[in-house]
Amino acid sequence: MRTPFALSLKMMLLLCAVPTGRAQITLLQTGAGASVTTATQQISIGGGPSLPAFDLVAGFATDEVPQSGLFPDSLTITLQDWGQSGQTNTFLIATIDLRGAVINPASQGTIMAMPGEIVLAPTSDPSEVSGYATKHSFDVRFSPPNQFAGEDAVLYFDLFDNQQPPGSAGWFSTVTAVPEPGPTSLLALAVVTWWCRRLATRRRSPAARQPIVRSAAAEAPRSETM
Numbered sequence: 320m321r322t323p324f325a326l327s328l329k330m331m332l333l334l335c336a337v338p339t340g341r342a343q344i345t346l347l348q349t350g351a352g353a354s355v356t357t358a359t360q361q362i363s364i365g366g367g368p369s370l371p372a373f374d375l376v377a378g379f380a381t382d383e384v385p386q387s388g389l390f391p392d393s394l395t396i397t398l399q400d401w402g403q404s405g406q407t408n409t410f411l412i413a414t415i416d417l418r419g420a421v422i423n424p425a426s427q428g429t430i431m432a433m434p435g436e437i438v439l440a441p442t443s444d445p446s447e448v449s450g451y452a453t454k455h456s457f458d459v460r461f462s463p464p465n466q467f468a469g470e471d472a473v474l475y476f477d478l479f480d481n482q483q484p485p486g487s488a489g490w491f492s493t494v495t496a497v498p499e500p501g502p503t504s505l506l507a508l509a510v511v512t513w514w515c516r517r518l519a520t521r522r523r524s525p526a527a528r529q530p531i532v533r534s535a536a537a538e539a540p541r542s543e544t545m
Contacts, residue, residue: 344376344445344490349392349480356478360494364400366469370462372497377476378456379415380448382485391416394489395424395477398463400470408466412437415489417453430464437461448488460497 347356364370379394393416400408409429414421420439423432439457448454463472478489 344447344492345476346447346488346490347394347476347478348488349478349486351480354480354482356480358476358491360474360476361471362474362494362496363471364463364467364469370465370468372460372462373494374497375459375492375494376442376456377413377415377459377489377491378444378448378454379417379487379489380444380451380454381417381487382452383417383487385417389483390479390481391418392481392487393479394491395475395479396459396491397475397477398461398467398472399475400467400472408464408470410461410464410467412461413439413457413459415455415457417487419455420457430466433464435462436464445490447490451488 345358347358349356362373377394377396379392381392383391385391393414395414396412398410398412409426410432411424411426411429412422414424422437422439425431438460440460442456442458444454444456474494476489476491478487480487
């Protein structure tokens with residue numbers, strides 16, 4: 320079971336580091352005849368009480384417009400292990416289409432994300448997709464669920480093509496592990512946690528909410544000397 324401190328630490332891991340610069344991307348495009356074009360990356364997930372978080376940049380671009388009754392082109396990012404523990408685990412990270420991103424879309428047989436396990440932050444679009452009308456680019460950070468502990472896993476990038484013009488593209492960068500926080504970061508987290516609890520306790524205390532009333536008689540007038 321994940322403790323509140325572990326969840327706070329995971330949230331700090333997910334939010335503190337922000338990718339700098341523009342990573343080199345892999346570009347997938349519709350129009351090749353296949354309904355799904357897939358690319359993969361392999362990652363190794365360590366064990367321990369707190370699994371590592373991972374960073375990448377991903378996005379989707381299209382010239383499509385919404386059409387009733389037609390599924391739009393899309394890019395779906397999925398983490399799946401190789402079944403070394405006897406069971407294949409599937410974790411849908413996000414699906415991105417012309418409307419934007421859906422984080423951890425619900426699907427039968429997949430693992431639902433805990434709060435803070437997936438964070439998407441809008442970022443700048445790569446020059447490779449400058450010609451598309453609609454573009455959505457994200458810095459993606461995810462922390463694998465505990466079911467992936469100690470496993471080798473595959474990150475799948477599936478570009479769905481509805482076989483209808485106009486065209487679309489999906490892209491992604493190489494995934495990288497987020498370094499574990501050092502002693503200074505852990506100390507800072509402990510101080511912030513202590514201060515938040517202290518502040519919350521003071522706010523809940525009735526005495527802390529009582530206004531300060533000064534008695535005029537208690538305050539002697541200041542004497543002025545010439």
